[in-house]
Amino acid sequence: MTADSYHVVGEPIRDTKAPAGDIKDRWDTRRFEAKLVNPANRRKLSIIIVGTGLAGASAAATLGEAGYQVTSFCYQDSPRRAHSIAAQGGINAAKNYRNDGDSIYRLFYDTVKGGDFRSRESNVYRLAQTSVEIIDQCVAQGVPFAREYGGLLDNRSFGGVQVSRTFYARGQTGQQLLIGAYQALERQVAAGTVDMHTRHEMLELIIVDGKARGVIVRDMVSGEIESHFADAVVLATGGYGNVFFLSTNAMGCNVTANWRAHRKGALFANPCFTQIHPTCIPVSGDYQSKLTLMSESLRNDGRIWVPKAKGDARPAADIPEEERDYYLERIYPAFGNLVPRDIASRAAKNVCDEGRGVGPGGLGVYLDFADAIARLGLASVEAKYGNLFDMYAKITGENPYQTPMRIYPAVHYTMGGLWVDYDLQSTIPGMFVTGEANFSDHGANRLGASALMQGLADGYFVLPNTINDYLADGPFVPVDETHPAAIEAKQLVEDRIATFLAINGSRTVDSFHKELGQIMWDYCGMERTDEGLRTAIAKIRELKAEFWRDVKVSGVNEELNQTLERAGRVADFIELGELMCIDALDRRESCGGHFRAESQTEDGEAMRDDENFAYVAAWGYGGEDGKPILHKEALEYEYVEMKQRSYK
Amino acid sequence: MTGSGDTSKDMDLKLRVWRQRGPKDDGAMVEYDVPAVSPDMSFLEMLDVLNERLTLEDDDPIAFDHDCREGICGACGVVINGIAHGPEVTTTCQLHMRSFTDGDVIDIEPWRSGSFPVVKDLVVDRGSLDRIIQAGGYISAPTGTAPDAHAVPVPKDDADAAFDAATCIGCGACVAACPNGSAMLFTAAKITHLGLLPQGQPERDSRVLDMVGQHDAEGFGGCSQIGECTAVCPKGISLSTISRLNVDLLGALRSTYAK
Structure with missing residues (x-):
């Protein structure tokens, strides 16, 4: 077919x-x-x-x-x-x-x-x-x-x-x-x-x-x-x-x-x-009605990780350093936690699909500020991200200064x-x-x-x-x-x-x-x-x-x-x-x-x-049981040279 | 989608909700038992769950206004146990069930104000707030006529204070909380926002006169500096904005009579 x-x-x-x-x-x-239309005619x-x-x-x-x-x-x-x-x-x-x-x-x-x-x-x-x-x-x-x-x-x-x-x-x-x-x-x-x-x-x-x-x-x-x-x-x-x-x-x-x-x-x-944003507060239950974005800026200082072992249900603090997988830093050593949105989102999905996600339902990854707090001091992290930490605490009931945030990608824009x-x-x-x-x-x-x-x-x-x-x-x-x-x-x-x-x-x-x-x-x-x-x-x-x-x-x-x-x-x-x-x-x-x-x-x-595929796919309606009709608008680039994006 | 991992803290609650079919109908408090409420639910998600059940039971779901569910659009807002937006100082959508305990009885009512007629159940008509803005809550700046953005510097303190006032989300909690049913905090927030900026000066006198005039024409009560409004304001709009409004109003009246 x-x-x-x-x-x-x-x-x-x-x-x-x-x-x-x-x-x-x-x-x-x-x-x-x-x-033009004359003002009097408007x-x-x-x-x-x-x-x-x-x-x-x-x-x-x-x-x-x-x-x-x-x-x-x-x-x-x-x-x-x-x-x-x-x-x-x-x-x-x-x-x-x-x-x-x-x-x-x-x-x-x-x-x-x-x-x-x-x-x-x-x-x-x-x-x-x-x-x-x-x-x-x-x-x-x-x-x-x-x-x-x-x-x-x-x-x-x-x-x-x-x-x-x-x-x-x-x-x-x-x-x-x-x-x-x-x-x-x-x-x-x-x-x-x-x-x-x-x-x-x-x-x-x-x-x-x-x-x-x-x-x-x-x-x-x-x-x-x-x-x-x-x-x-x-x-x-x-x-x-x-x-x-x-x-x-x-x-x-x-x-x-x-x-x-x-x-x-x-x-x-x-x-x-569609754009799927990597840093949102995860789903907490089947009553969930919407998802809330946490600013992407958090990835400047937070480290993203999941347990190395599948189904590891221990609290984050009980998982020793050598049993954690800082997967973005591992897979993308050059960009680490600051890879672009689509890469970060997909990587989070992959580790959760492997059964290594954290939190309710296993659909979440940790965004951990412990290193940043140790390096910069609590006050400095609070000054930079305080309002976001407060918002997170209000929604989840958890204190992100003490336990790592849990985040997961969410649909954001079309x-x-x-x-x-x-x-x-x-x-x-x-x-x-x-x-x-x-x-x-x-x-x-x-x-x-x-x-x-x-x-x-x-x-x-x-x-x-x-x-x-x-x-x-x-x-x-x-x-x-x-x-x-x-x-x-x-x-x-x-x-x-x-x-x-x-x-x-x-x-x-x-x-x-x-x-x-x-x-x-x-x-x-x-x-x-x-x-x-x-x-x-x-x-x-x-x-x-x-x-x-x-x-x-x-x-x-x-x-x-x-x-x-x-x-x-x-x-x-x-x-x-x-x-x-x-x-x-x-x-x-x-x-x-x-x-x-x-x-x-x-x-x-x-x-x-x-x-x-350098075209816009513009679809016509094909009727109640008909097939949609694809009209292609070719895209031509005269000013910007087409290149494959690279993050290495 | 998966259920909450920890259901041990789930609560059984009794709600008493204001039900009113339409603007001309009488309303009444109606009781609902809501079992197994997760503390991680938002208040509105708890109502969603109840509404799903009511629908399947051929009962009419409870109507309530809501949209962004992240505390910024200002659509939601109900009186919970006598307090506008409930026990936390936040919007109703950002209130979570962990603020309640097992066995609680929760009263849920619409904003009560003659200037906010009930549309249905917990939904009210806040068009009066839009009309206060129409009366003068703007700077007349036709599109395309603006000078360069750096043409007029604005002292940082003024810009920051203008921003603080401009964070008002127009939810109407201030009116619901006020024993006088006054919308003065809402009106003053706009007067303060625009009056602190150099761009807002040419219309400063007419703005305050027209907005306060509309406020009164809508039937909102006067301000007697009680402060219930600012106590429930999810954005923390300060009572000092009302002092500023009064100063502007006196100045505007003085210059009007001087002419």
């Missing part, structure tokens, strides 16, 4: 609409060539924006201010709660305030290389260019970045780069940036340019004459199914890490808006590219997402996708402090300079709820809800979600194989059938019903999970966060296959 039995191959994508010419000039060229044009994280709130604030009629939706009770708020580390910008050799070109280069040569040069260059303006904008809004005694902004270094270009606000950079964007958004709400709907969830896209013209949303309080119309629709709906059930995402993060759009014709690109062109427009005209929801800039692996940069670049600066090119052809023919396309979309939503409520089976929604997550984690997680992915696809198909036969959704539609909300999300995650496995199966190479066991060097490093 070949991989082709799961999909069909469609036409390649030949044009991403990036202008030709020197990479430094492309964004200027595009901004100049894009059609108030006749309307835009729906779904999601109020960094990418959505910044876009709503900016487009509202520009004069468009913006309608904004979020599923939370306030736009300020979107999950961008949880980002810890920082935001990159090529300011070169340190005078340490940084430049737009270097940020571009680091990001393309960090993405393991699976992102677009044009997009990444624009991201690096825009990064500079983001910091200015945020400071003007009152974002309280960390400063030095002279009153100027502080910077720090982040994973895998040699310059200090990361701006930060203690360990809460995402919170501060989002509050800045949220305040700008609320200012527009007060000004009447943004109509904000909280506790509303998008459940369907309305397409009229081939163009995205509206959305069907559910009022999560009253259950009312509403139709909203506009001249363009923007999805800023975040990533899909919760397909694994356990991840560092918020509980409500979901793929539904993106998946419904995918089913209506938007291509889904590189769905298998590089894949809806396919967009250089204008951030999807394959559905009039539907744009920003932030983590699109696939554009991170290739197969995202570097630290780049997600915040991309979300704000898209929302503040890129989309507001490209969406006008589309809207200049509007306003489009008026559409209301009597249009057949709107009636059909609404009916689809109502039927689906009625189906969920009628099944009245014997298993809870969460039990299906957990089972799906386990399948994804086992077969489409840190290491993927041909055989495992085929097994996963079969299991997911069985799970899907069982879900629609035996799920139990209690209550009614006409009130707040959190079980019903989750049922819709899990149904879509199941379909996405299958596509992720099909994508991972087709990509018979290892790159970035995607490790195929069949494609590794003799010493176990990821091995890319540029000859056969």
Whole structure:
């Protein structure tokens, strides 16, 4: 059996609409060539924006201010709660305030290389260019970045780069940036340019004459199914890490808006590219609902180890030095505990699979600070990592100054997402996708402090300079709820809800979600194989059938019903999970966060296959029982030479 | 997934939970026995486990707000045994069951405030806090107009103090804890954050007047410096922010009347 039995191959994508010419000039060229909309005409044009994280709130604030009629939706009770708020580390910008050799070109280069040569040069260059303006904008809004005694902004270094270009606000950079964007958004709400709907969830896209013209949303309080119309629709709906059930995402993060759009014709690109972060607090029991990240910086001073013997259940302190395996130091003597994220994650999985993991369930490794405390002193370790140690103690009830921390990798970010062109427009005209929801800039692996940069670049600066090119052809023919396309979309939503409520089976929604997550984690997680992915696809198909036969959704539609909300999300995650496995199966190479066991060097490093896989895999929906259609967008590197990453 | 290795410390608990079907319905405390609770569970995971059981028993699961479950989004928050966010000074999602003991009876209620109407069970509508921000909790800085970030230095002490105030997560515990039902700590945190920065000066007077005006219009009570708010604040927002708000308010009123 070949991989082709799961999909069909469609036409390649030949044009991403990036202008030709020197990479430094492309964004200027595009901004100049894009059609403009006269300020007086903007108030006749309307835009729906779904999601109020960094990418959505910044876009709503900016487009509202520009004069468009913006309608904004979020599923939370306030736009300020979107999950961008949880980002810890920082935001990159090529300011070169340190005078340490940084430049737009270097940020571009680091990001393309960090993405393991699976992102677009044009997009990444624009991201690096825009990064500079983001910091200015945020400071003007009152974002309280960390400063030095002279009153100027502080910077720090982040994973895998040699310059200090990361701006930060203690360990809460995402919170501060989002509050800045949220305040700008609320200012527009007060000004009447943004109509904000909280506790509303998008459940369907309305397409009229081939163009995205509206959305069907559910009022999560009253259950009312509403139709909203506009001249363009923007999805800023975040990533899909919760397909694994356990991840560092918020509980409500979901793929539904993106998946419904995918089913209506938007291509889904590189769905298998997920980032698994090595240092998270492990699962403590089967009631576990989410995982919490511990900053990667801990690996600077902590030593990672497991017992040499399988099933050694003694407390850490009772295991003598010669019976410990500091496996990263042993396998990677040059980099030791500071190997890149994907290597550290996979190595932890391997020792646990061997039966040498520690803690409940054997899914954990020690991160030990005993040597650091002996070398630097307790006070020094406390000054460096105190807040992280406190957070760990609060969650686990253990004192990491006395016993080693237990950590394990967890799903953190998804590089894949809806396919967009250089204008951030999807394959559905009039539907744009920003932030983590699109696939554009991170290739197969995202570097630290780049997600915040991309979300704000898209929302503040890129989309507001490209969406006008589309809207200049509007306003489009008026559409209301009597249009057949709107009636059909609404009916689809109502039927689906009625189906969920009628099944009245014997298993809870969460039990299906957990089972799906386990399948994804086992077969489409840190290491993927041909055989495992085929097994996963079969299991997911069985799970899907069982879900629609035996799920139990209690209550009614006409009130707040959190079980019903989750049922819709899990149904879509199941379909996405299958596509992720099909994508991972087709990509018979290892790159970035995607490790195929069949494609590794003799010493176990990821091995890319540029000859056969230097493309974006953009998937078309193949119908309820049909096969997804693979459209390949070839990736060409004119500026950065493609090299195999090496850590030796 | 595997079960907890050590179940010897598991607890049997009795919950008394506020159940209210909708905004217009009457509510009541309803009792639930929850056996075998692991001390390593978070408080919300304990409710998850109960909800799974209620669903299978054809009972309506308990509605509660939550999202990030790492103490930063501000979505969660219930009153536990009379204390907003419960016995530890943290968000409800970061409270763990090891803070309780076997046989405990735990009362769980929504935030109680006329300005936070109950939506269902433990879920309340905190839109009033967003409207206070809409009234002036921002710096008007249209996108793309900003000068270079280093154009205006900010003394480190001011930047750090602004950050401390800006860590407010908007959960509303301060309102739930206040005998007056005041949202003054929330409002003052924003006044302090923006008022300490040079970028926030041009709108400093109008900001405090408009935000306090909206605060009162929403029906929140006045501040009488009791301090229950800061005692439960998961982010430790200081009562001194309210003093700062009062100073700003007096200054703004003085300059308004002088005109």
